[in-house]
Amino acid sequence: MTEHTRLSLDEAWQLGIDVLEHHGFSADHAAAITRSVVAAQRDECHSHGLYRLLDCVRTVRFGGVDPQSVPEVRDQAPGVVNVDARGGNSLLAFEKGRQPLTEKACANGVAVLAINNAFQFSALWPEVEALAEQGLVALAMTPSHAYVAPAGGHSPLLGTNPIAFAWPRPDGLPFVFDFATSAVARGEIELHRRAGNSLAEGWALDDAGQPTTDPTAALAGALLPFGGHKGTALSLMIELLAGPLIGDRMGHQTQPANASGDGKPQHGEFILALDPQAFLGADAGRHLQQAEVLFEGVMAQGARLPSQRRHRARARSQAEGVSIPKELYEELVKLKEAA
Amino acid sequence: MTEHTRLSLDEAWQLGIDVLEHHGFSADHAAAITRSVVAAQRDECHSHGLYRLLDCVRTVRFGGVDPQSVPEVRDQAPGVVNVDARGGNSLLAFEKGRQPLTEKACANGVAVLAINNAFQFSALWPEVEALAEQGLVALAMTPSHAYVAPAGGHSPLLGTNPIAFAWPRPDGLPFVFDFATSAVARGEIELHRRAGNSLAEGWALDDAGQPTTDPTAALAGALLPFGGHKGTALSLMIELLAGPLIGDRMGHQTQPANASGDGKPQHGEFILALDPQAFLGADAGRHLQQAEVLFEGVMAQGARLPSQRRHRARARSQAEGVSIPKELYEELVKLKEAA
The missing domain is CATH 3.30.1370.60 (Malate/L-lactate/L-sulpholactate dehydrogenase, NADPH binding domain)
Known part of the structure; x- marks a missing residue:
């Protein structure tokens, strides 16, 4: 079972700001991005939550986004x-x-x-x-x-x-x-691959354009x-x-x-x-x-x-804070210190 | 095999105008409606073609539309x-x-x-x-x-x-x-019923809310x-x-x-x-x-x-006119004379 770390919404906010500012995002960008990822985390849309800060940092490192743009x-x-x-x-x-x-x-x-x-x-x-x-x-x-x-x-x-x-x-x-x-998010295919599960019919094609339920073949092919x-x-x-x-x-x-x-x-x-x-x-x-x-x-x-499901999650998070995998938390903490 | 009647686009237009004006539609309404049904017939969208004139007349008879409204x-x-x-x-x-x-x-x-x-x-x-x-x-x-x-x-x-x-x-x-x-047009369910064919899975529910492939049960229930x-x-x-x-x-x-x-x-x-x-x-x-x-x-x-399919049909109809079931044609001819 994955260990989790619980953060208050304020703590989640500060973590986002710290990671982004440490990687060169202007205060305005850091606030706008953190607002969005904390809202997603709060509503338990995990794939758009704090996890996405990793993407932001990776993209800055690759030169794919200007963190100071006005x-x-x-x-x-x-x-x-x-x-x-x-x-x-x-x-x-x-x-x-x-x-x-x-x-x-x-x-x-x-x-x-x-x-x-x-x-x-x-x-x-x-x-x-x-x-x-x-x-x-x-x-x-x-x-x-x-x-x-x-x-x-x-x-x-x-x-x-x-x-x-x-x-x-x-x-x-x-x-x-x-x-x-x-039919599904690309991240869903990746999650199936990691878990060793087959995909549902109708989700994807392989690189020859044939229907596939194999996640690795799907990632090399196309979603439907x-x-x-x-x-x-x-x-x-x-x-x-x-x-x-x-x-x-x-x-x-x-x-x-x-x-x-x-x-x-x-x-x-x-x-x-x-x-x-x-x-x-x-x-x-x-x-x-x-x-x-x-x-x-x-x-x-x-x-x-x-949105019913999200609203219930929101009420829960406002009362109890959010919970993210400990490994992700530690990775983010490292990121706010790393060069 | 169903016998068909071929009409030039001008003939189709005149048939529409005659039927609608005979049933009390103002000249403006008759022209607007005929323009739409002849365009659909021309593009071989049969379910929105001349066939729909029957609906227009039925609805006027039921008092469901004001044929003179401005x-x-x-x-x-x-x-x-x-x-x-x-x-x-x-x-x-x-x-x-x-x-x-x-x-x-x-x-x-x-x-x-x-x-x-x-x-x-x-x-x-x-x-x-x-x-x-x-x-x-x-x-x-x-x-x-x-x-x-x-x-x-x-x-x-x-x-x-x-x-x-x-x-x-x-x-x-x-x-x-x-x-x-x-999932499909309601008319498609009716066509399956008349032809005695089963529906595909995922199209409809019966009146108890259970999935059905029986068109009669679907018409009494709900589409999906x-x-x-x-x-x-x-x-x-x-x-x-x-x-x-x-x-x-x-x-x-x-x-x-x-x-x-x-x-x-x-x-x-x-x-x-x-x-x-x-x-x-x-x-x-x-x-x-x-x-x-x-x-x-x-x-x-x-x-x-x-729209590719429609455009090919359009070119065909512009050259050769449109073709409708003889029975529908005769019904429409009767309608432009009936009280």
Whole structure:
């Protein structure tokens, strides 16, 4: 059994800040990144939690992200704000773009934040959730490195292309979902490999384009999209909106940062915000209440309402702190001292 | 073998106009509806083709649609145009909203057309395709009557909730997809029932909430969403954006029009338009060209690019006309004379 270390949310925060600042991240970047990984850890989204600090440090060492970059905000159009992350992490770019996005959405009813040239490793849900906490409806998407073959194809072409959505709720935490358009996350394949388990049917192809349940063969081949042709279509839409529409790279035009420095880890992110007040005026409250009837209908059937699991974990973490593998904790402590 | 009747596109057009005007549709409604069903027939989307004229007539007879309604256009916000279909068909409402939507998208970069109180029977792709032909990127969605259970649930709650997307291509027909978020269309279940065939696993539940491959049991039960929890999440988003956000009904709040007149067939539609010129300025052409690389990448793998099949059918129909079952043709001819 893996030994675990328990940290209060404050301790987790300080650990994140210390690791990142020690590796050259500006105070602004360190705070933006730590906010995201601590939120993920708190909600028990382990794969986007403190563990991702290892990625951040590795990517800085490979020269794949500029830890001191200052994002540049541009008022692109009445409904579009553009933030050039200038090779830095996407999270600070989001924080810089959030206020103008909100203002534009409230003024026009709808607006887009386009983030460019960003290193992106984090979950999208904290961003859309933050917008929904301000009363907005939000949709975010980003292409990632090409690990996924289109349905009916044989080789990697599409990113795992996550899409996240948030809806404000009058009396509670926003309704939020966030999923990869691949059948499973690539990390899931890696976990199966380490555990010596076979994959489910329909997750992956080998490097000859044939279906495989062998994780090692899958890592050398391609993931499949969720939902066949429909999931593929959605993934193509994400490539287009968060790629060419905002003048940035698609999944097949990026690669992870690597030791030889020829990776191209940066790409874009597309965030849409809608203001229910602008759509509905004085009736907004009454109509938002209708959405509660839908959520209750889902739960009354015993079906899972997206984000329920995260919200329960959040309450637990706020009371008891978070728990991470002792080995990870020790690795992070070493990182805040290492050169 | 079913006997077929071949019609030129002009003949198909005249047949649509005659049937609809004979049943009290205004000239504007008849033209908007016929444009959509002839486009679907031309592209060999048979289930949204001339066959749907039967639905239109049935719904008028049941009092489920006002065939003379005049849509009311309202400038809701700088980025939002609202069209109240006033109980009429959605297609004329779209035609009335299209120009203001385009103007707002070009001025702001992004805009929304919200259609309310509409009877909706048509495919969404002709609408997004029309916007992409004007150079816009477009996304449309609508909730339909609740035939679908959420993943992990047991009873109908969600509509079949189609989503359609279009992307302008510099040298050809737009890239377009349009799919229901149910595992299959309800009409597909009906076709299996008539043919005496079993359903595939994962399509439907019976009225006790248990998985079934029996089409009759499925029609009394619920369809399942495509893609499990992810498809369910997407379907919930469609309910919210094309329901409460625009002040209209969700799937579980509607029913088909019926003889006793207590159906509630009307609901809303949400259409988002984005202007690449506003996002990219002088670089728009160069970035749109990048999308072509993605489309070529899909086709180079032998995977299907959405809308390819429709475009081939279109070329065929433009040369040779369309072919519909003789029985349907005779039924339609009778309808343009019947009281």
